[in-house]
Each structure stands twice: as C-alpha cells, then as structure tokens.
Amino acid sequence: MSKLAVFASGSGSNFEAIASAIEKGSLDAEIALVVCDRPGAKVEKRAERFGIPVLSFYPKSYDSKAEFENFILQQLNDAGVELIILAGYMRLIGPTLLRAFEGRIINIHPSLLPSFPGKDAIGQAMKAKVKISGVTVHYVDEGMDTGPIIDQETIRISTKDTREEVEGKIQAVEHRLYPAVIHSLLQDKSIGTRR
Ligand code: GRF
Helix, strand or coil: CEEEEEEECCCCHHHHHHHHHHHHCCCCEEEEEEEECCCCCHHHHHHHHCCCCEEECCHHHCCCHHHHHHHHHHHHHHHCCCEEEECCCCCCCCHHHHHHCCCCEEEEECCCCCCCCCCCHHHHHHHCCCCEEEEEEEECCCCCCCCCEEEEEEEECCCCCCHHHHHHHHHHHHHHHHHHHHHHHHHCCCCCCCC
C-alpha cells in the first residue's frame, strides 16, 4: 500500500479529509507521517485521533532549511514514504526535498491557479470581485504555487457571499477533490513520471 506523508502548518482539515477517505476505503493508501512546522497546531490533535505519528519541529532551531529538510528526509525514508502531500504547509519546499522527491510532491491551493497564488488566495479572489474561483491540485516545484496543474474545480462567488461562506464552498471542494486526486494518481502509477 502506498505510504503518504502529509505536511501541514495549521488546522489540518484537509489532512482529516484524506485520513477519513482512507478509513472509509475510498483511498487506498496509508498516512505514515504528519509533518508539522508549527508545534501546537490543530493538525497535531487531529493526527493523534487517527493514531498517526507526527513529526513536529521548530524551523528556527535549525541553521538552515537544508538542515531541517535533511532531518525530515531521514524520517520520510525511515517510514517508507512515497508521496508528499502538502495540505496548508506554509513554507516553500527547498532543493533537498525537491530533489529527493522529484515529481512526488503535490499541493492544494484555494484558487484557480495561475490566478491568486501565495497567501490568502480567498481574500485576493474576493477583493478582485471574481465570480468564479476554485481549487487547484498541482505538482510542487521551487516556485510559489507554480508547478504543473493536476486538477481543478470551480466554485461560484456571489456578491452577497461572506468570507465564511466562500471559505465553506472552497473547503467542501477541497475535502472531496484532494483524496480523489491522490487516489487516481496512485491508481495510474504516474507518480514520479508525469512531469
Ligand atoms: C487550504 O485551503 C489549502 O488549500 C491551503 O491551505 C488551507 C489548509 O487548510 N493550501 P487546512 O489546514 O487543511 O484546514
């Protein structure tokens, strides 16, 4: 069975959606490790509830990104991880992990890329008053939300929508789309060869 690592910095609702899909049997995989760069983040408690080990670390206690990524890499290799799933990991992946996991790191972003990359994509979309936004799952490269797109789904934004309502629409799509995309990537064995 394919082993995944989920990287998250915050709430971890996408982690939970993936873990639940595995429990329900709609995603044939195992989350071997959760990697969290903000000790105390809500995702840790969610992982605990699923009995999944968490590697939490303070990036500032390392001299460089290469140093903490080497530490992470060792744990990923020990756990036999094949695919890295970024789910609200608020940090660019550096050359150490990109090289070791080339074509095997994916991310979910709450906009229709290439529109609204970077922080607060939902706020950016609302400020721009777009009528259609959505969710993108893409491969990760060295840029900020720039890697090849794997799949996208749209949502409509009405002028009456509050921020919470737009967030709710985005999350509903994310929680369905991410497990489904991971499932099909693992099924068609394209991981590592698609780019
Ligand atoms: C999601 O909106 C995801 O698209 C973005 O960060 C958010 C993470 O939310 N990359 P959660 O921590 O999974 O609830």
